[in-house]
Amino acid sequence: xxxxxxxxxxxxxxxxxxxxxxxxxxxxxxxxxxxxxxxxxxxxxxxxxxxxxxxxxxxx
Numbered sequence: 001x002x003x004x005x006x007x008x009x010x011x012x013x014x015x016x017x018x019x020x021x022x023x024x025x026x027x028x029x030x031x032x033x034x035x036x037x038x039x040x041x042x043x044x045x046x047x048x049x050x051x052x053x054x055x056x057x058x059x060x
Contacts, residue, residue, distance in 0.1 A: 001025070001027035001030060001054065002027060003027055004027060006027050006054070007025045007026065007027040008025075009052055009054075010023070010025045010032055010049055010052065010054055011023045011024075011025040011032070013048045013049055013051065013052050014032060014034055014045065014048055014049065016048065017034075017040060017044055017045060017048050018040070019036055019037055019038045019039065019040040020034050020035070020036060020037070020040060020045075021035045021036065021037045022034065022035040023035075032049070042059045045059065046059065
């Protein structure tokens with residue numbers, strides 16, 4: 001992510017995932033954190049981001 005627009009795109013993509021109640025994204029740090037309402041498989045989160053042409057380097 002390089003800018004605020006990238007940040008907003010990733011945030012919107014993650015918050016569109018069923019089970020995600022909130023996403024906090026920082027283009028400056030290159031990070032995203034999600035708050036879940038119910039379990040969500042890591043592959044679903046990865047796909048949501050990668051479908052918008054951003055790379056996921058890890059999920060903790």
